[in-house]
Every structure is written in C-alpha cells, then in structure tokens.
Amino acid sequence: MTAAPRPRLAALAGAVGLVLADSSIVVLALPDIYRELDTSVAGVTWVLVSFNLVMALAAVPAAHLARRIGPGRAAAIGLAVFAGAGIACGLATELSTLIAARCVQALGGAVAVTAALELLPATVGSERRAVTIWAAAGATGAALGPAVGGLMTELVSWQSIFLIQAPAAIAAGVPVLAVARHEAATGIVAAELRSTGRPHLLANLALAMTSAAIAAALFLLVLLLIEGWRLTPIGAAIVVSAMPLAALLGARIGPGAGSARARAAAGAILVSGGLGGLALLPRAEVALTLPPQLLVGIGLALVLSALTETALEGRAPQAIHGGWTISARHAGVAVGLIVLTPVFTADIAEQRREAIDAGTAVVLDSRVDPLLKLELAQRIDERLEGERGRVPTIGPAFEPLPEDPEDRAEVLVLREELQDQLDRAATHSFSPSFGLGALLGLLALIPIGLARRVDL
Amino acid sequence: MSAERPGVRGGLLVLASALASLALVLAYLAAGGGSYSPATVKDPCEPREWRDPGSLEEIAEQFSLSALDGAACELGVTRETLARALATPQSRRRFTERYGIDDEELGQAVRAGLLRAVDDAERAGALPAFLGEPLRETVREIPPEQAIELIQNARSLLDDLQSFVDPARDFLEQFFR
Numbered sequence: 114m115t116a117a118p119r120p121r122l123a124a125l126a127g128a129v130g131l132v133l134a135d136s137s138i139v140v141l142a143l144p145d146i147y148r149e150l151d152t153s154v155a156g157v158t159w160v161l162v163s164f165n166l167v168m169a170l171a172a173v174p175a176a177h178l179a180r181r182i183g184p185g186r187a188a189a190i191g192l193a194v195f196a197g198a199g200i201a202c203g204l205a206t207e208l209s210t211l212i213a214a215r216c217v218q219a220l221g222g223a224v225a226v227t228a229a230l231e232l233l234p235a236t237v238g239s240e241r242r243a244v245t246i247w248a249a250a251g252a253t254g255a256a257l258g259p260a261v262g263g264l265m266t267e268l269v270s271w272q273s274i275f276l277i278q279a280p281a282a283i284a285a286g287v288p289v290l291a292v293a294r295h296e297a298a299t300g301i302v303a304a305e306l307r308s309t310g311r312p313h314l315l316a317n318l319a320l321a322m323t324s325a326a327i328a329a330a331l332f333l334l335v336l337l338l339i340e341g342w343r344l345t346p347i348g349a350a351i352v353v354s355a356m357p358l359a360a361l362l363g364a365r366i367g368p369g370a371g372s373a374r375a376r377a378a379a380g381a382i383l384v385s386g387g388l389g390g391l392a393l394l395p396r397a398e399v400a401l402t403l404p405p406q407l408l409v410g411i412g413l414a415l416v417l418s419a420l421t422e423t424a425l426e427g428r429a430p431q432a433i434h435g436g437w438t439i440s441a442r443h444a445g446v447a448v449g450l451i452v453l454t455p456v457f458t459a460d461i462a463e464q465r466r467e468a469i470d471a472g473t474a475v476v477l478d479s480r481v482d483p484l485l486k487l488e489l490a491q492r493i494d495e496r497l498e499g500e501r502g503r504v505p506t507i508g509p510a511f512e513p514l515p516e517d518p519e520d521r522a523e524v525l526v527l528r529e530e531l532q533d534q535l536d537r538a539a540t541h542s543f544s545p546s547f548g549l550g551a552l553l554g555l556l557a558l559i560p561i562g563l564a565r566r567v568d569l
Numbered sequence: 570m571s572a573e574r575p576g577v578r579g580g581l582l583v584l585a586s587a588l589a590s591l592a593l594v595l596a597y598l599a600a601g602g603g604s605y606s607p608a609t610v611k612d613p614c615e616p617r618e619w620r621d622p623g624s625l626e627e628i629a630e631q632f633s634l635s636a637l638d639g640a641a642c643e644l645g646v647t648r649e650t651l652a653r654a655l656a657t658p659q660s661r662r663r664f665t666e667r668y669g670i671d672d673e674e675l676g677q678a679v680r681a682g683l684l685r686a687v688d689d690a691e692r693a694g695a696l697p698a699f700l701g702e703p704l705r706e707t708v709r710e711i712p713p714e715q716a717i718e719l720i721q722n723a724r725s726l727l728d729d730l731q732s733f734v735d736p737a738r739d740f741l742e743q744f745f746r
Contacts, residue, residue, distance in 0.1 A: 366582070369578070370578055371576075371578045371580070371581075371582045371583075372576065372579045375579025375580065375582055375583055376579070378583050378586075379579075379582045379585070379586035380586075382583065382586040383586045383589065383590060385590060386586070386589060386590020386591070386593055386594060387590070387593070389590065389593070389594045390593040390597050392602075393597040393603060394602055395600035395605055396600075396601075396605065401597075405593065408593060464606075464607065467609070467610075469649070469653075470607075470649040470650060471607040471608040471610055471649075473649035473650075473652060474608070474610045474611075474648075474649050477637075477648070477652055490652055490653055490656045491656040491657055491660075493653070495657075535607075537605055537606055537607045538606070538607045540605060541606040541607065
C-alpha cells in the first residue's frame with residue numbers, strides 16, 4: 114500500500130524544490146559566513162561551488178542508484194542524508210566543516226531529486242506531466258532560494274538556513290516512506306530496470322552554459338548589493354526577488370510562443386542582455402538593476418524549461434536523463450563560479466586600490482583646512498585597514514564632523530565625493546565578470562542552434 | 570493552423586528578445602555605463618599645476634603636495650598612496666614592508682621630493698628665484714630620517730614645512746605684500 118497520490122505529489126515536489134533551492138539559498142548568506150568564519154571571498158564561494166559540483170558529479174550515478182535500490186527507498190535515504198548534513202552545516206564553526214557538510218548534503222540531494230523524477234510518473238499518471246511538475250518545482254525552488262536565504266539570514270542567522278531544512282526534508286520524506294515499504298514488500302524494483310539511452314549532449318551543454326550565466330547574474334548581483342553597495346541581506350533579498358518574479362512571468366510564455374529551440378534561443382539572448390546591462394550599470398542605484406533582472410528572469414524561465422524539455426523528450430528512463438540535466442545545470446553553476454571568482458576578486462582588489470587613490474586625491478586637492486585634511490587622510494587609512502580589503506563605507510571616517518559651518522560643508526562635499534569614488538569602484542569591479550557571464554549566455558546559442566541540425 | 574505559424578512566432582520571440590536586450594545595453598551605454606569607474610589619479614612624475622597661492626599657508630600646503638609628488642615619483646607609487654603611508658607610524662611601517670624598502674630609501678625619496686617641491690614652487694612663481702638655491706642646500710643637508718619625520722607626523726607637517734622655510738619667511742611675506 115503506497116501513500117495517497119496528493120500528499121505524495123506535494124512531498125515529492127517539495128523535496129525537489131527544497132534540494133534545488135539549496136544550490137542558491139546560501140547566496141545572500143555568503144557575506145555573513147565570510148565574516149563569521151573569517152575567510153576570503155574566494156574561500157566562501159566554495160560553500161556554493163562544492164554543493165553544485167557534487168550535485169553535478171552525483172546526479173547521474175544517483176539516478177542509477179535510485180533505479181537499482183528503488184526510487185522510494187532512495188528518496189527516503191537521500192532526504193535523510195540531506196537533513197542530517199543540513200544540521201551539520203548549521204552547526205559548522207569552520208569553513209572546511211561547512212564545505213564538507215555541503216558536499217554530503219549535495220549527495221543526499223542528488224539521490225532525492227532524481228528518485229523523485231522516477232516516482233512522479235506513477236504519482237501523476239503521465240511521464241510528460243511528471244517532467245513538467247519536476248522542472249517547475251526545481252525552478253521555483255532555485256528562484257525562491259536567494260530571497261528565503263536572505264530573509265532567514267537577516268531575521269535569524271545564516272545557520273538557520275540549514276537548520277530549517279532538516280524538518281522540511283523529514284516532512285517531505287514521510288509520505289515517501291510508504292513507497293519504500295511497498296518496494297521492499299513487492300520487490301518491484303528489479304523488474305523495472307531498463308537500458309538507458311545516450312543523453313542529449315547539445316541540450317545539456319547549452320543548459321550548462323546558460324546555468325553558468327544565470328549563476329553569474331545571481332551570485333555577482335548579490336555580492337555587488339551587499340559587499341559593494343552595502344545593502345543588508347534582507348534589502349538585497351527584496352531587490353533580487355525581481356528575478357524570480359520575472360521568471361514567473363517568463364514561465365507563462367509556454368510552447369505556444371514557439372518551438373523549444375526558439376524559446377531556448379530567446380531565453381539565452383535575454384539572459385545575456387540582462388547580464389550586459391548589469392555589466393554597464395551607469396550608476397550605483399538599486400533601481401537600475403531591475404530592468405536587467407527582468408530580462409534575466411524571463412530569460413532563465415524560457416531557456417531552462419525549453420532545454421530541459423528538449424533533453425528529456427523521447428528519452429527513457431526519465432530519471433537518468435533528468436539526472437543528466439541536473440548534472441549539466443549544476444556543473445555549469447560550479448564552473449561558472451570557479452571561473453568568475455578569481456576574475457572578480459582580482460577586479461575588486463584593483464578597483465578598491467584605484468578608488469582609494471581617487472578618493473585620497475579628492476581629499477588632498479580639496480580646499481579644507483590642511484591640518485584637517487591630514488587628519489582625514491589618517492582616519493581614512495585606519496578605516497581602510499579595518500575593512501580587510503573589502504570596499505569600505507567611508508562615512509565614519511569623517512566623524513565627528515567639524516563644528517565650523519564652512520569646514521563642515523566642505524567635509525560633507527568631500528565625503529560625498531569619496532563615497533562616489535568607492536561606489537564607482539565597487540560597481541565597476543563587477544563589470545568584467547557580468548560581461549563574461551553575458552558572453553557565456555551568447556555562446557550557449559551555438560549548441561542551441563546546432564541542436565536542430567545534429568540531434569544527438 | 571498552418572505549419573509555419575509556430576516557426577514565425579518563435580522567430581518573433583527571438584527577435585523581440587534581441588531587441589529588448591539591445592535596447593537595454595544601448596540605454597545603459599548612453600547613460601554613461603561604459604565609463605562609470607573611479608577617477609584615474611595623476612602620474613606623480615608629471616608636473617602638477619599650483620593653485621594661485623593666496624597666503625604663506627597655501628604655499629606651504631602646495632609645497633608639501635609637490636614634495637609628496639616628487640617622493641612618490643622616486644618610489645614608483647602614487648602621491649595618494651604615499652600620503653596615506655605617511656599618515657601614521659603604523660601606516661608607514663605597512664608601506665615599507667609592502668614595497669620592500671627601508672627607512673633610508675624612504676628618507677632619500679622624501680628628500681628628492683622636497684627638492685622637486687622647491688623646483689615646482691619656483692616654476693609656479695611662488696618662491697623668489699634667489700631663495701631657491703639656499704632652500705635646496707638646506708634640503709640636501711637634512712638627514713633622511715629627519716626628512717621622513719618631517720612629514721610622518723601629519724599634524725605638524727605644515728608647521729615643520731613652515732619652519733623649514735622660516736629663514737625665508739620675511740622675504741616671502743614681503744614678496745606677497
């Protein structure tokens with residue numbers, strides 16, 4: 114006797130959403146983790162990279178495992194591992210422990226997600242509908258992840274992001290246990306083993322490339338907002354919510370709007386256009402990130418659904434080919450982050466130096482009292498050292514303001530000019546990485562274009 | 570429904586996406602997105618215009634900035650980096666460690682900077698020609714360590730610079746009045 118379809122469907126969709134949200138949920142918590150665990154930007158990136166890398170490597174073997182031991186049992190085990198590793202993440206006090214726990218979490222997640230795809234057709238009655246629900250649950254989770262993570266970080270702590278996942282994973286696992294018991298009782302698993310065909314190489318390659326571009330958009334934008342423009346995690350969560358909201362809009366553009374290839378191409382172009390806009394921000398203003406986010410959001414909904422559809426169409430078994438799409442997407446995210454991190458960390462360091470020099474020049478060439486000027490240079494230097502290489506908020510270096518009204522007015526102008534230089538530097542330092550992301554999105558048009566001619 | 574319709578709709582979707590992307594990129598470029606970056610600081614080895622000095626204090630300030638330019642040029646760093654380095658003993662130590670130089674080299678660079686400041690002051694017409702050579706002689710006599718101390722203590726920098734030009738104070742004031 115298996116669980117009733119409706120609770121099981123909710124549990125499976127919830128499990129997929131929960132696991133795939135995890136590839137992005139920590140994005141807004143990274144600055145807090147970075148500070149609390151006393152690491153570097155490059156180091157903290159591995160909290161994200163490790164999860165995606167292990168998901169990429171484990172997705173296909175996990176799908177095979179799910180078919181071998183039974184998807185119900187695999188999903189239950191996967192969710193239990195995911196929950197346990199989540200608790201370990203939440204209790205980690207060192208970066209290495211956190212990264213190790215994230216790897217284990219990804220292993221459990223990979224098994225749960227691919228097993229869910231194997232279980233869904235029996236639950237909803239058709240493979241096509243199962244794929245739609247599976248893809249939608251994953252996209253929803255991935256899109257909501259950063260906003261939820263930002264809220265949790267701001268309202269509770271970064272640890273709460275992981276700790277809350279344990280009860281959620283257990284709740285999703287309960288209805289699946291009945292399936293696992295049914296499998297054990299009937300021995301149905303071995304009879305369902307079928308041979309697997311080759312994955313759709315071009316669709317999966319395009320998925321990897323566009324996922325790398327989308328990861329660049331999300332990850333870099335969050336860092337720009339929090340580390341560069343000094344927004345709080347909750348503020349950044351609200352700003353980056355524009356992307357999933359736009360994705361909901363994009364999800365309404367269904368197959369009626371054109372072939373999967375056309376939707377994939379349109380999506381890749383929109384993602385690139387949005388990233389191009391982020392690379393060319395004309396000022397450090399939150400509102401200016403909204404039009405690019407709109408394009409990226411609509412684009413990601415179009416391209417991910419069209420490519421997943423293409424990769425799975427006419428291929429069986431779905432779990433294995435679904436595993437390939439998970440693998441491609443997470444490999445893209447991991448590679449994108451690995452490639453982009455050194456680029457933008459080097460750029461941040463360089464731009465910071467330039468901004469500090471430009472700001473100091475403003476102070477030196479100003480008309481404020483020379484002694485006050487020298488005192489300001491001293492305070493600014495102390496402020497910079499205290500920031501350990503991050504883009505600083507320079508305001509406190511100007512406190513207390515001079516009492517003399519004329520000096521005060523001059524110093525306020527100086528403070529504004531200096532902060533402007535820092536804003537310019539912070540924004541500009543992300544431009545090459547956003548530009549690289551845009552290029553990746555455009556390059557995805559090659560496999561998308563070829564897919565029609567050479568359907569592998 | 571004709572077989573071509575989905576293809577036409579797909580083509581329109583791609584075209585609309587391309588136009589929207591292009592419009593965004595062009596709009597941001599037109600708004601200055603391509604040049605939104607920190608200002609570039611001037612090369613300290615290039616001569617810098619002196620502001621029209623209104624008082625001895627302003628001369629002293631521009632003199633110190635010229636000295637910073639000259640020393641920074643000698644060391645191959647920006648004037649701004651050196652100004653921050655000389656703000657406190659701690660920042661000076663960080664600077665010498667980072668650039669692998671000792672106090673002797675820093676002192677010599679600062680002395681070279683002070684000589685450059687005399688040249689700049691003369692060129693700007695802020696210093697009578699007959700005062701230039703005695704000032705150069707005085708600068709050449711300053712031990713490197715003292716030259717550093719002269720601008721290491723930020724608060725007394727201007728006082729020190731003023732005391733440095735004290736022998737010429739009467740002439741300077743006469744010159745400006």
